[in-house]
Amino acid sequence: MPTFDTIDDLPADSRVLVRLDLNSPIEDGEPQDNRRFERHAETVRELAEAGHRVVCMAHQGRPGRDDFTSLAGHAAILAEHVGRDVAFVADTHGDEALAAIDALGAGEVLLLENTRMCDDELPEESPEEKADTEFVTTLSPHVDAYVNDAYSAAHRKHASLVGFPLVLPAYAGRVMEAEYEANTAIATREFDGPVTMVVGGTKATDVIGVMDALEGNVDRFLLGGVAGELFLRAAGHPVGHDVGGTDLFDEQWERNRELIESVLDDRGDAVHLASDLAYEGDGGERAEVAVADIDEKTAGYLDVGSGTVDDYDPLIRESDAVFVKGALGVFEDERFAAGTVGALEAIAETDCFSVVGGGDTSRAIEMYGLDEADFSHVSIAGGAYIRALTGEPLPAVEVLEAAAARQ
Numbered sequence: 001m002p003t004f005d006t007i008d009d010l011p012a013d014s015r016v017l018v019r020l021d022l023n024s025p026i027e028d029g030e031p032q033d034n035r036r037f038e039r040h041a042e043t044v045r046e047l048a049e050a051g052h053r054v055v056c057m058a059h060q061g062r063p064g065r066d067d068f069t070s071l072a073g074h075a076a077i078l079a080e081h082v083g084r085d086v087a088f089v090a091d092t093h094g095d096e097a098l099a100a101i102d103a104l105g106a107g108e109v110l111l112l113e114n115t116r117m118c119d120d121e122l123p124e125e126s127p128e129e130k131a132d133t134e135f136v137t138t139l140s141p142h143v144d145a146y147v148n149d150a151y152s153a154a155h156r157k158h159a160s161l162v163g164f165p166l167v168l169p170a171y172a173g174r175v176m177e178a179e180y181e182a183n184t185a186i187a188t189r190e191f192d193g194p195v196t197m198v199v200g201g202t203k204a205t206d207v208i209g210v211m212d213a214l215e216g217n218v219d220r221f222l223l224g225g226v227a228g229e230l231f232l233r234a235a236g237h238p239v240g241h242d243v244g245g246t247d248l249f250d251e252q253w254e255r256n257r258e259l260i261e262s263v264l265d266d267r268g269d270a271v272h273l274a275s276d277l278a279y280e281g282d283g284g285e286r287a288e289v290a291v292a293d294i295d296e297k298t299a300g301y302l303d304v305g306s307g308t309v310d311d312y313d314p315l316i317r318e319s320d321a322v323f324v325k326g327a328l329g330v331f332e333d334e335r336f337a338a339g340t341v342g343a344l345e346a347i348a349e350t351d352c353f354s355v356v357g358g359g360d361t362s363r364a365i366e367m368y369g370l371d372e373a374d375f376s377h378v379s380i381a382g383g384a385y386i387r388a389l390t391g392e393p394l395p396a397v398e399v400l401e402a403a404a405a406r407q
């Protein structure tokens with residue numbers, strides 16, 4: 001169980017500084033609505049309805065990149081989800097921000113400007129150094145408490161994540177609580193039956209590290225995507241390398257070859273590989289080939305084949321817990337969605353504990369009309385989910401725990 005305090009412990013009528021993670025895809029300069037707004041809105045609404053004065057802060061993109069924008073558009077989307085006005089001030093901790101914070105009435109909500117527009121925010125430093133920055137020392141006296149709801153950014157040692165909880169009473173928001181509990185379950189919970197992990201996507205280096213770290217906690221890994229092909233390569237099949245200008249395989253193979261081989265040697269019985277793969281046929285249709293019949297990879301494989309979907313289905317249905325990291329194919333294209341959707345449907349129809357992680361993969365749930373309520377938890381975290389799965393500590397969670405020990 002987490003040892004941090006939650007907003008249930010927050011004193012009444014607080015002026016509270018709440019760190020959200022609204023980092024979103026940006027199209028034509030505008031943030032796109034996504035699950036993060038909906039989830040964080042629950043924490044914000046609960047705080048506002050309880051009569052607290054709610055000062056939100058969040059980041060967007062990274063300096064120098066196209067997605068580094070103001071949060072003005074985010075305030076409008078957040079307001080729709082919260083169901084009340086969210087005022088926006090284009091300032092992180094200057095006079096304008098302080099005046100807006102001081103003027104907030106009970107139940108009112110304010111969003112400050114992108115934290116990464118403040119020079120003190122980004123360099124990763126110790127919580128003590130962050131607590132000493134002008135950003136933290138200027139804002140803190142204007143609020144009574146700090147709430148961190150940004151689990152998905154908790155792997156970063158940035159001022160808004162680790163500085164404030166050193167100098168203010170600090171609490172976890174509802175998203176922080178839910179993500180923490182679900183994402184650590186694989187390492188901390190006892191399950192009666194088999195624990196299965198569905199592993200795919202393009203970030204093979206991440207997921208292979210997770211497989212290595214979780215060897216003792218997972219009974220079987222069902223592989224697809226780029227990692228799946230790299231394992232097939234290690235098992236001696238002529239796949240898992242780049243063709244036609246892709247750069248997904250060779251570099252990740254060189255980086256992970258030893259680890260893949262050692263996972264196969266140590267836990268080969270737990271690693272399930274695709275028996276067939278799907279690709280784009282000459283007429284643009286989905287075509288499939290048995291892995292045993294592949295002599296040479298001439299085009300990209302974009303999904304696991306239907307035989308593999310049938311192999312994986314009962315393994316999922318007889319599991320007591322299923323964790324998903326990465327898609328089994330390029331599900332964004334309907335022709336290559338069968339692997340990912342097949343696995344998600346089997347999970348949804350089974351009464352197992354389930355966590356679906358990864359921003360890209362979880363999009364398949366709404367794209368294919370699945371009901372989010374049929375999963376125990378759909379994570380909104382990327383890097384933090386990976387770190388939680390591998391048991392790496394999250395600095396922003398550690399400071400919340402330290403704050404609770406002080407409080």
Ligand SMILES: Nc1ncnc2c1ncn2[C@@H]1O[C@H](COP(=O)(O)OP(=O)(O)OP(=O)(O)O)[C@@H](O)[C@H]1O
Pocket residue numbers: 200201202203204224225226301302303325326327328329330331332357358359360361362381382383
């Ligand atoms: N064989 C494949 N070839 C190319 N892309 C693939 C293949 N299989 C799956 N993908 C892609 O993998 C993506 C999802 O996995 P990704 O590694 O991006 O991880 P995620 O965990 O969902 O997201 P994130 O880490 O960004 O939050 C999908 O967009 C899908 O198109």
Ligand SMILES: O=C(O)[C@H](O)COP(=O)(O)O
Pocket residue numbers: 021023061062152153156381382383
């Ligand atoms: O979107 C995310 O995964 C988090 O907000 C972290 O963003 P970052 O990788 O830019 O720090």
